[in-house]
Amino acid sequence: MTDTRCAALEILRTLVGREDADFHEGQFEAIETLVDGRRRALVVQRTGWGKSAVYFVATLLLRRQGRGPTVLVSPLLALMRDQIAAASRAGVRAVAINSTNPHEWADVQAALARDEVDVLLVSPERLNNPSFRENQLPALINRIGMLVVDEAHCISDWGHDFRPDYRRLRDLISHMPVDVPVLATTATANERVVADVAEQLGSLDTAAGGLLDQPVVTIRGPLARASLRLGVLRLPDSKTRLGWLLSHLADLPGSGIIYTLTVSAAEDTARLLRDAGHNVRAYTGQTDPAEREESEGLLKANQVKALIATSALGMGFDKPDLGFVLHLGAPSSPVAYYQQVGRAGRATENADVLLLPGPEDEAIWTYFATSSMPSEERASSVIKALSDTPLSTPALEAIVNIRRTPLELLLKVLDVDGAVQRVQGGWIATVRPWTYDAERYERIAAERIAEQQHMLDYETTDRCRMEYLQRSLDDDTATPCGRCDNCAGVWFPSDIASDAAESAASSLDRVGVPIEPRAQWPTGADRLGVPVKGRISVDERYDEGRALARLTDLGWGNTLRTLFAPNTPDAPASPALIAACVRVLADWPWAARPVAVVAMPSRSHPLLVESVARGLAEAGRLDYPGSLSLVEGGPEGEPGGNSAYRLSSVWGRFSSELDLPSGPILLVDDLVDSRWTLTVAARELRRAGANSVLPFALALRG
Known part of the structure; x- marks a missing residue:
């Protein structure tokens, strides 16, 4: 056993609290790549495999060698909270800079200056905050020990979450010294996403420190989740779906998450279930942040039966004993579905996953897909309206005929493309030439349509459902699971109590x-x-x-x-x-x-x-x-x-x-x-x- 492995194993056992703990296949390989090889790695492993253990163990080993802090780019506040809690258990000093703790930023910066921080968590949006970009980021790059990009599928155009700020990471990576290790992790990536993310990890500005002489190391494992029992129950309308939920929520194991496609669906469902005596809460992007944090804690402590949630409760939420994940309405792709159902059964032998698709799903998919894509006409109007004098978003909104939310998204896209720049006081146009990448957006739109069809096929397939999801993610190790409704027979009831149907109808x-x-x-x-x-x-x-x-x-x-x-x-x-x-x-x-x-x-x-x-x-x-x-x-x-x-x-x-x-x-x-x-x-x-x-x-x- 090498010195690195001995030291890494000691840290791992502290992290998990077990003296007999050992690495899963691929974990130490990733750590060794980062610590001894100082290379760039992409880890694609199922939820619960232990990706966070890789970057926490690697961080402490690099810190012992005198390296600077790890910068961990993390997409969601709930995920940041879980990561900070996990870091403290491993003796890792982790802090965050995000929109909820501006009162702590000065203390965080002082701790960084004293070299008392092992991991700094930031959102991708924070990287383009003018003050952070100009005052903190250059110093961080000069002494960064490692960069970790969590949920790295978001970097890619082919990822299921269109998040333009993630694309900015490519520029950050290209300006980092060649000997700074970079780790990207995700549980949801097919071959196309893997190739795209690996290419972006390998990008390097030759003026910033040379060329990578070795390819990005990709460590990919099987995505099968033996604990999950998958099923699909097709019911004709919202009334019968809610009636089924009223009839059988109490029968679902432990506590879990019920996903909906819209905020109003989450709130309406939560109200119906509460009125029927079930201990549930709504959790959406419109829920107050303090209430969201409280709800996460109640679910982790099994003090609620379920959170009725939109995708706001998603990537990285960590409750190892989550007993079930149920969907009222299907996500728009198998990739997104796998990511959400991966919340369940991470540390249990059994967890139930049931999809109740709705006839309205496709209309909702279309709405969200079209609302996130910028049009050439809108993009050109924004660039034309800007000059070298900063203009605030509200002022710009009064000039161009675009609402605030899509305008902010469009500005991020144009910023990443180099056509506009966020500065103190607002937005300015750059002198860089810009053309609308119609081919790229058409390609993304076409792929999204194909993914929607894959999801419809998942609902109707007579093959193993876990195998179907794995193959959708290009996992060539896929074999029938023997547990899903197609492999082992329908495991869930389909009856609806008459009083439940009446209550659902009355609520609707x-x-x-x-x-x-x-x-x-x-x-x-x-x-x-x-x-x-x-x-x-x-x-x-x-x-x-x-x-x-x-x-x-x-x-x-x-x-x-x-x-x-x-x-x-x-x-x-x-x-x-x-x-x-x-x-x-x-x-x-x-x-x-x-x-x-x-x-x-x-x-x-x-x-x-x-x-x-x-x-x-x-x-x-x-x-x-x-x-x-x-x-x-x-x-x-x-x-x-x-x-x-x-x-x-x-x-x-x-x-x-x-x-x-x-x-x-x-x-x-x-x-x-x-x-x-x-x-x-x-x-x-x-x-x-x-x-x-x-x-x-x-x-x-x-």
């Missing part, structure tokens, strides 16, 4: 979502010819309104998504839809009952809107003066865009020539997105004499 039939009034005119509206700024006058606003449901809801959202699908013809509302709208009004705690109903002049759904308006007027015995009028053809352009542009497109495009009775007016619309249409229409009604306006819409987007 719940109606009424608040529509909050706009309080502030958007920055930059005056530059677009709209003569307003600052706060919206209270006597020109609408009161809090109601929508029947969100488009992303599990219940009425399904009906509304069909109703507003591009190829659905306009038609009057069904009696069931009218009845549901009436229930919204019945539950509405308004200060004063409306006296009349006014319809919005919808260009896309005039029959639908008028039928709802008349139906509500008849049910409530209210006046129906008619519809607002369109001015000069109505709103310009298509829905979407940022607030300033949306306001500009509807400003002055509605008028009220109606004879309005005295009292609150119920204003009926079809689909609410930015709320500027309602804001402008309500302003016209208020100026025409309405003492208050109560907006009602069939659907609220998002």
